Amino acid sequence: MGLQEERSRSSSGNGGREEAGAGGRARSWSPPPEVxxxxxxxSLQRYRELHRRSVEEPREFWGDIAKxxxxxxxxxxxxxxxxxDVTKGKIFIxxxxGATTNICYNVLDRNVHERKLGDKVAFYxxxxxPGETTQITYRELLVQVCQFSNVLRKQGIRKGDRVAIYMPMILELVVAMLACARLGALHSIVFAGFSAESLCERILDSSCSLLITTDAFYRGEKLVNLKELADEALEKCREKGFPLRCCIVAKHLGRAELGLGDSPSQSPPVKRPCPDVKGKLKEKSKRVQPQGVVHTVxxxxxxxxxxxxxxxDFHAEDVFWCTADIGWITGHSYVTYGPLANGASSVLFEGIPTYPDVSRLWSIVDKYKVTKFYTAPTAIRLLMKFGDEPVTKHSRASLQVLGTVGEPINPEAWLWYHRVVGAQRCPIVDTFWQTETGGHMLTPLPGATxxxxxxxTFPFFGVAPAILNEFGEELEGEAEGYLVFKQPxxxxxxxxxxxxxxxETTYFKKxxxxxxxxxxxxxxxxxYYWITGRIDDMLNxxxxxxxxxxxxSALVEHEAVAEAAVVGHPHPVKGECLYCFVTLCxxxxxxxxxMEELKKQIREKIGPIATPDYIQNAPGLPKTRSGKIMRRVLRKIAQNDHDLGDTSTVADPSVISHLFSHRCLTLQ
Structure with a gap:
């Protein structure tokens, strides 16, 4: 049975294709009764009861779960x-x-010894x-984590030490991060697509004493020599006066293990107070330097x-697959810790959606009988371009719930995901959250919303959202403004x-x-809540x-560039891409x-993900009389939108005309 479609009296009958900011009521789809x-x-009523209790009685609500x-x-x-409230003193949560625990014990030992899930597959x-496959049970994973934690202990890693991990999506990555957690060490996992300079920056920022990496891996047809990048990063660290104690290399292409040798297969977990830090994630901020987000156990x-x-809506028989890389918060929370804490079986995928062909994801869904599937709107938009056939030639009969993460999903992509991938029978959970929040904040629930x-849609348990205007006043009913949360x-x-x-300045001062x-x-x-986009200078x-x-910053490091300004531009697949204006010396x-030199410099300084789609020569940039670059105007130029609004503060209006007449030819 498919999802039941509801149409309000004011619906325009457009198949639910209204954009987030459009007027009127969008059509809605109710959960199928079998879900x-x-x-x-x-039910929605039960959700409201639980949400009310979680917000009004957080101690009782979360205390029951903690048991x-x-x-x-x-x-x-x-x-x-x-x-x-920064006006009342230091921000703290x-x-x-006084409670102490160990997250590795909870996701492994508890499942093996208390819940008797030792023989259950933890990861496929x-x-x-396609022919490279293996699986590991909870008991086998526990043994490997204990062995590797003893390797780390022999290298002098102790509670509170920082360990950098720079690895592709392989089982050894999970082993490494859980071994750190077992010892009470902080893991700082760096996405394997980042450059040597980015890795160095994160090692220095965290004062890591040890690096765990891999010899090399294939991403599609591309060979990535990760050890070479790691060596380059370590040399940069040495040049900056910060040599690391040790670097451990997993020989992935040879499939050797993580230097386990004769290490004992038992390792006692180190208890940690709950306010202790669990791990650190790198998140971009408004400043050039990335920030280390600290979460607690x-x-x-x-x-x-x-x-x-x-x-x-996890049940014991489910096979879960989150396609995110563990180097990002989604991978931390919904590849590793969330699924393992529930005793779930998950798919861990090293490859990309289009290799060796564009039906790879759906082939994997059928192969492992995936029931719950979680991916990014970017991947959905990418696969939409190839039509329905690569999807529909596979059964996908096992799928029950679909999810999206990373950015708001545009209605067209949602409808294709629902109609083609989910065969009009799978609820879609469109989740909003951040690295900083640790987990989902606004999200549907499959059987209720x-x-x-x-x-x-609506806030998750314990989440109290509000929408504020520019003056910090809460807006009731239909409203648009700043999304904030009122309690932790x-x-x-x-x-x-x-x-x-x-x-305090970034999250609480405004x-x-x-x-x-x-x-x-x-x-x-x-x-219903609709995310309308970033309000600072972040690009998604x-x-x-x-x-x-x-x-x-990366652009102006090139000797030819005197000044640069970067704005976002709509992209049919990536959501946003980079449009750069450069003023030359x-x-x-x-x-x-x-242009190629500049793109290469950004890839090396930041990573391939930051490669600009467009670079425009800008002999001058629109600035106010005080010298501030008017990025609002640059965004309009990038999109060829001549409705500039008030430009009375522009020091030299002729600059705008010149940029419009020489703008790049864009896709949208």
Whole structure:
């Protein structure tokens, strides 16, 4: 049975294709009865009851969930204390003060010894080539994690040490991060698509004492010599006076293990107070320097376990597949910790959606009988270009719930995902969250929430959203403004590593008393939330946040570039792409060779994901009389939109005319 479609009286009958900002009511799809019958949350009424309790009685709500996990010592202090108001003192969030636990014990030992899931498959690993496959049970994973934690211990890694991990999507990556967690060390996982300079930057920022990497891997047809990049990064660290203690290399292409040797197969977990940091994730910020987002053990564990269970309506027989890389927060929360905390079987995929052909994802879905599938709108838009046949030639009969993550999904892509991939029978959970939040914040629940294409719908348990105007006033009913959260949830970040002042300034200073997401949001007449985009200078490229300041910094490091400005431009596949304006130094000529040099420089400084689609020569940039670059105007020029609004503050209006007449030929 397919999803039931609901059409309001004011519907325009356009198949749900209204954009997030459009007027009127978008059509909605109700959960199919067969999903609701077996769902953990079977109705909208039940969702509202649980949400109300989670917000009004957070100690009781999360305290009940905490009882399902192992705690070395129980909570001895207040269950929740916090301050979100910078005018009242230091910002802090404390959950379950005094309790101690170990997240590795909870996701492995507890499942093997207490829940008797030792023989259950933890991961089905699918390599870059279709014939490269293996699997690992919870018991086998526990043994390997214990062995490798002993390797790390022999290398002097102790509780509180930082370990950088620079690896592709292989089982050894999971082993490495869990081994760190077992010892109480902080793992800083660097996406394997980042450059040597980016890796060096993150090692220095975290003061890592050890690096774990891989010899090489294939991404599609491309060979990535990761060890060479790691060596280059380590040399850069040495040049900057920070030599690492050790580098451990997994010989992936030879499939050798992680230097396990004769290490003992048992390793006692190190207990950690719940306010202790679990791990660090690198997230781009408005400044050039990336920031280390610090999450803590107890709260993060509770939140990713709970969001995984309810958002994907997880049941013991499910096979879950999140296509995200573990180098990003989605991979941390919904490839590793969330699924393992629930005793789930998951697919771990090394390859890309288009290799060896564009039906690869659906081949894997059939191969492992995937029931819950979680991917990015970028991937959906990419595969849409190839039509329905690569999808429909595979059964996909096992699929029950589909999910999206990384950016708001446009209604056209949602409808194709629902109609073609889900055969009009699978609920779609369009999830909004951030690296900083640890887990889902706004999301449908498969058995409870009527869905509107493009809307993240309603807040998850414990989440109290509000929409503010420019003056910090809460807006009621239908409204559009700044999305903020009024109280903490267990998965919230606790600080920026080594820079608490930056944490307070970035997330709490603009509107005291609220956590500020940095996103704009609209709430419609039915109470649904629609994310309208970033309100700062971040770009969302293929679901990855990039700082315009960081890209501009990379551009001006080239000897030919005097000044640069970077804005976002709509892209049919990536959502957004980079459109760069560069002003050259005297004596340099703008030509195709220079354009390629600039793209190469950005790839090396930041990574391939930041490669600009468009670079325009800009003899001058539109600036105010005080010298501030008017990026609002540049965005209009990039999109060939002559409706500029008020330009009375522009110092030299002729600059705008010149840029319009010499703009790049764009796809949209």
């Amino acid at each position: 609701s019958r077996s769902a953990h949350v079977p 399902e996990f192992y705690w070395k010592t129980p909570c001895s202090g207040p269950f929740l204390q916090y301050n979100f 404390e959950w379950m003060k 690993w699918e390599g870059n080539e 107890g709260g993060y564990m509770l939140y990713v376990a709970t969001t995984f269970k309810y958002v994907f 009527p869905m509107k294409p493009g809307s993240a 949830w267990p998965g919230i970040m606790r600080t920026v590593y080594g820079n608490h002042e930056r944490f 509107f005291p008393g609220y956590y500020v997401t940095g996103d704009g949001c609209r709430r419609d007449q039915d109470g 490229v293929s679901g990855h946040l990039l700082s315009t300041a960081e890209v501009e 005297d004596g340099h000529t703008f030509n195709p060779t220079l």
